């Protein structure tokens with residue numbers, strides 16, 4: 001690969017760098033000038049727009065998807081001694097949130113092709129202590145929700161979706177955010193919609209929405225914009241020891257305009273996705289599976305799997321090759337059960353979840369941002385192809 005280092009790019013292509021428009025910048029400035037920078041009218045407006053976009057009945061903006069997952073587990077009554085079934089092929093936050101709720105994450109292996117939770121394995125892992133399932137729509141591909149919801153119904157389990165990658169996802173006529181007990185979104189910097197940091201819980205359950213809101217702000221029964229609003233000071237009561245998980249109007253200012261551009265950005269990422277699928281179809285690697293019928297993939301991550309015995313190159317060699325050619329790439333993910341905390345606490349080791357590990361050792365995520373220019377995409381394609389031609 002050495003002689004192939006022919007620097008075509010002048011600038012490093014930062015992986016997952018967000019597109020921020022002039023509209024966002026103007027809205028943040030207007031928020032600063034408004035004097036109300038904390039949780040207020042823009043957060044409310046952002047929640048309304050998310051309800052409109054998805055069709056969900058209630059939306060509670062929070063500080064992160066991790067917070068959204070934690071609060072969702074609490075309103076579902078998950079606590080000490082309970083088990084929550086989820087995938088090891090996710091970001092650690094999914095399982096960490098279960099630990100935060102004092103419950104035990106129980107991993108089950110994924111399907112190699114879709115990289116998603118395998119419903120048959122879920123059912124086999126249900127015990128009398130199981131309280132909930134957290135399906136993760138990895139990379140933007142929606143899980144087999146019909147099957148998962150049927151299992152949940154059979155065993156009286158809650159379903160909390162980790163939709164950090166999947167805001168634009170659709171499944172059998174439903175928007176992601178309208179199918180389960182709660183759905184959790186992330187607005188972290190690299191996600192399809194960013195507020196720098198932020199998250200949201202969608203639910204159709206009115207009582208839960210109220211409790212989510214209280215739990216996300218110290219367990220207070222009156223929110224800040226109600227306490228200090230024009231209608232006069234209102235006293236509050238703390239009904240339980242809640243958390244500090246509220247979103248600010250500074251963040252919502254970004255979210256409002258990111259949401260307006262969401263479909264347009266999806267279109268652009270979909271084009272890049274199709275370009276990659278075509279350009280890499282003859283390489284000795286595993287490309288993302290085709291979309292299942294009657295679903296929409298949110299096109300969050302374009303991940304391929306390379307196995308050294310098949311293509312002659314290790315994943316880490318390829319990561320280095322991209323970096324040498326000034327292209328930022330990602331790894332999504334090292335399976336959660338192989339991180340030291342999970343090994344130490346639950347005794348997990350290599351071999352526990354062979355499919356997740358097969359993905360974890362071979363996966364590479366290529367740049368897939370609406371911000372990429374045509375030249376950027378061409379660079380990614382020729383740099384990747386070059387690695388196999390050398």
Ligand SMILES: *Cc1c(COP(=O)(O)O)cnc(C)c1O
Pocket residue numbers: 063064065066067090091093094136162164165185186187188198199
């Ligand atoms: C990013 C991410 C999270 C955590 O989101 P934050 O908003 O950073 O807390 C959770 N799950 C998955 C799958 C993610 O990619």
